[in-house]
Amino acid sequence: MTVSRTVQRAVLTAALLSVSVTAAPSGAQAASLPPACQEALLETLDKFPVADFTVPDRARNTLLGEVLGLSEADQEAFTEVACAAWNTWATQNGQAVATDLDTRYRNAAGPVCNKFARSSLATIKKHAPNVPAETRELEAVAKKVWISSMERLAVEATNADCRTAYNAVKAGW
8 A cells, every 4th residue: 555645744744743744635545544534634734823834845855755655554553543632632732833833943043954853853842742642653653754854864965054953853752
């Protein structure tokens, strides 16, 4: 089974706080997921209304590439219970997370890659302990995606500041 764009959004949502990058979902692909996961994937971005926080194209593409390589075992983390718990948490905490992301992004120094990497990880570290226990398998998948992506970005970065930023956050949360 290949990972759909819908599943990509979920993992990245979990990874970036369990905060997301954009990818257009396919209705047909979403239909194969449990209903709560479909809801999570289609509505999560609305629950985290960031104004300034930006995911650089290179990071977005790398994260998406890592998601495309998820194993079937990793994909099994997308259960009705996990997604329902995520939906409730994101609805209750989305504005606070978005505000935190925007503030950290504005206050981070240097190039966009540094602002993205450091604000993402700091926000994840702050909020991840409060995400419901039912989402822990999703979080484990998100951590794998994050670590692999940051390692790849650090190796491929041509800018020394970006290389430093990605190396600094690759261990994850």
